[in-house]
Every structure is written in C-alpha cells, then in structure tokens.
Amino acid sequence: MTQTTPKKGHTREAWSGQTAFLISAIGSAIGLGNIWRFPGVAYSNGGGAFLIPYVVALLLIGLPILLLDYAIGHSLRGSAPWALRRLARGGEYLGWFQVGVCFVILTYYAVVLAWAGRYALYSITEAWGADPQTFFVTDFLQVTETTAAFSLTPVAAVAIPLAIVWFVVVLITARGLTRGIELANRIFLPLLVVLFSAMVIRALFLPGALDGLNAFFTPQWSALGDPHVWLAAVAQIFYSLSVAFGIMLTYSSYLAPKSNLTGTGLVAGFANSSFEILAGIGVFSALGFMAYGQGVAVSDLEGLTGPILSFVTFPQIISMMPGGPLFGVLFFSSLTLAGVTSLLSLLQVVSGGLQDKFAFSPKKAALVMGVPATVISLIVFGTQSGLNALDVVDSFINNLGVVGSAIALTILAAVSGPRLEGLRQHLNSVSSIKIPKVWVLLVGVVAPVALSLMMGSAIIDYVRGGYGGFPTDYLAVFGWGSVGAALTFAVVVTLLPWRNDRPERVSRVAAEADRQLRGEKR
C-alpha cells in the first residue's frame, strides 16, 4: 500500500435522516431508462409475458445486488474506492473503476438532459413542425450526410443548454450532501411524480389509448421460452436499479449506523419498478393514440425505445393531440427531472471518491470533477458528431463497464473470506426485514452467472458484427476506448497516495462493522 500523508480533521457528510436517503436513492434509480427504455423493451420481449421474467429478475438479481451495495457501503462507511479497499485486497482498483465508469456515463448523460430541457421549450411552439425526425437529426443536432464521424464543430442549440446543465449540477454537488443533493431530490422527485402522473392521466383519456394498453399488456407466452427475453429482463432490472457500479454503495455510506437497510432497499426497488409500469402505461396510451390517428395498428409503429421514442415519436404524438404543447412540456420536463436526480447520484460517486481519498471538500471535489467533465461533455457530445459518440459510448460503457463492474463486485464479495455471510449478518443486524441465507447464493452465484451471460453475449456481438455500422477504428476509440479509459483511470488513481488519514483513523463504527464482517466476537 502506498504511503499516506495524514490530514487531520476531515469529516464525512451524512444524510439528515433515513427518509432523505430513501428519496435520493429512488431519485437515482428513476432515470431516463424508466421512461424511454422499459416500455419498448417490455413490448418487444413478450408484452405482458415479459413481466414474469421482469419480476423474477427483480427479486432474484436486482434486489439482492441492491442490498449488497447497501451492505458494503453502510458497513464499511465509505465511497466505492474506500469501501472496496477495506473489503478485499486490491478492491480499490475496482472502486476507482466504478468511479471511472460513472465519470464516463455522466459526460454523455448530461447531454440528454440538455436535449430534453431544450425540447420542453420547443414543445410550446411545436418547433419540430411536420417532420420531427428531420428536425431532431438535421436541424437540432445538425447531423448531415457530410458530417464526419468525429467533428469538433459545436452545435449551439445543444452546447448552451448543456453548459447550463453542468453549471446547475456542479453547483448542487458543491453545496454538499444535505444542502445540495438531498435538497434537490426532495424538490425534484415529488415534482417528477406529479408532472409525470399528470401526463399519464392525460394520455389515458386519448382516443386509442386502450388499444395501446392492449398491445403493451397482452402476453405473448411463447416469449418465455426464449433465453434472450430472460436476459433482456435481467438487463432492464440491472440498468434500471443503478446497482453495482458505485451509486447505491456511495449513497448508503452516508446513512447513520442505525438505519433500516432492507426496508429502504425494498421500497427503493419497488418504487423504481412502479414508476416503470406507470411509464409503460403512459407511453403505450400515447402510442395507441398515435396508431389510432394514423389508422394503423400499434404493432406497425416504429421508434418505440430510446432517443427516437422521446425526440421523434413523442413530438409526432404531441403535434397530433389537442393541448399538445402542455403535454409536451409535461413529458420533457419529466424526462429532465428524472435525468437530473440520476445525474446527481453519478456525480456523487466521483465526488465521494475524491473526498475520501484526497480529503477534498465537496466544493473542491465538485470543481475538480466538474470542470473536466464539462469540457469533455461539450467537446465530444456537444458537437455535430455528438449523437454518434453518445450512441457508441453508451452501448460499450454499459454492456462492458457497468456489467463488468457488477461481475467483479459480486465475485470479490463472494471469494474474499466469509464476506457475503458477514454482510448478510450486517444487513440483518440493523434491519427489520431479515434476509435469508439464500441471498448469499443469489449474490455469489446466480447474479454473476446471469451477468456474465449478458456481457459475454454483448462481447460476441461487438467482435462479430461491430456496432451500429460504425467503422472499427471509431469503435476502438469511443467504444473499447471508453472502457479502457475507465480502467486506466482506476489504475492511476489507485497508485496515488491517500491524502486522507481515514485509513489510519478508522472510526469506532467502521471498526465494529469490520469485526462483524470478519466474524469476530467483541
């Protein structure tokens, strides 16, 4: 281990209470994927039948890994690098890799918020006109047939709102945990629920809405025999809950020692899924209206997931309906709010790591992370080629970086002595709902096997067919390169000396937790 230079007096922040943590954890879990990913994925993987593998994945993989994050963060009381360093020898590398993955994600996640914020304004005048697809790609993002795969030409319509997004989120993060992130979540999450519920209620009363719901919920039972459908359910739950890449681990490390971990974990997990179901109802009611207006079946519609759903299909729907501008403002404001609360949690992973290792204040950590993140975000994603870069980086960093991190975390926790059993005992020692022993099997065997299948499938696809028709060198830089950058970052920062004296000044609480993990008696 490298020599440290102790710096006395550094203190860790903490949530003002368990409810604040719960609201922030739910705000983190509910993100863009709940609105634009889940409805389309469910529909194309068996409709109502998809909900069976979805619930199975939630109970057997999603919630168990969520509780693993909670147990590690809460018992070892530190950000990912600090907690994993204490969990196992060499664990700090994984901790900083998680920080690196979060940093990569937040550089492009902010761009989508900028798009959504801009579209909330565009909704007022329905600025996309009669052809939302051409407007989105050519007019708004300024992607043309002559646009190079990588362009440094800035797009003002994206870059200006992107700079505003960065200013706001860095400001919130700099205010610290309670006065910044907690306060923002206390405001934004209820607002999101109100706005999104209003949008769903409006959608339910549109003509054709029932046809949309019929398409969404009618089960295609044959899909249950397809292993890809089960993997799709695991992927949806995994990405949606934001587990195993530092977020929930970091958030739970700021909880007071006496906190109900399993109770809050179940509420957060089910709240996230409840919002997804609500999104499915709202999105498919609106799609049913669109199909009704065009005189086609819902199954004939295209662009049912991702940015195309939000920035092409929904503008079409908004233009077709009476009171469309208000509906558009509700939809895009919801998208923005859902994204902001998730972006803040990504920022806190990076900020928390910097604070723990280098004894930075929240303000200093926000600046050290925020300035380079803003620059990278503007240069790579705020330009004419931003859409290409976002598409590739998002695919690779999620399929390889996030899933790889999760596999490593579950294996690390399983093989490092009697850790999983110790973590289970920690969960049960502070929680009202007790975790059975099967949790050890789910986290130590079932989850890594399922996640390895996911990652293996993605790697085979990348190697055999590339991705999205992009040139190999482009994928090498932005795809494999983004994962490589996170790995390099992890190695370099791990080798830097600790400036915080916490390793030599282990708190009483952490020491007690450590004894429990090692199975030692008092």
Add this chain to the structure above:
Amino acid sequence: MSGIAIVTMVCTLAIIWGGLIGSIVALRVLPGPAAGDVEPSGVEAE
C-alpha cells in the same frame, strides 16, 4: 382491451404497486433495530 390484457395489467399492478405499498407499510410498522427515521446527524464527526 382484451380480457387477458386486463388480467395481466391488474396482476402486474397488484404485484409491483402492491410490493411498493407493502414495503412502505413494513418500513413504517415493523419493529426493528432502526424502525422509523434515524436521528438527524448532520455532518458525521469521526
């Protein structure tokens, strides 16, 4: 909507939203080492 779609929707809402309501009730009602909110702690001094 077809009958099977209605049944699927009702079952889904019962499981997912029922799970949410049930877990909130459990968090509030079940006695435990730390049932309810913990004491406000502000910045934790070590």
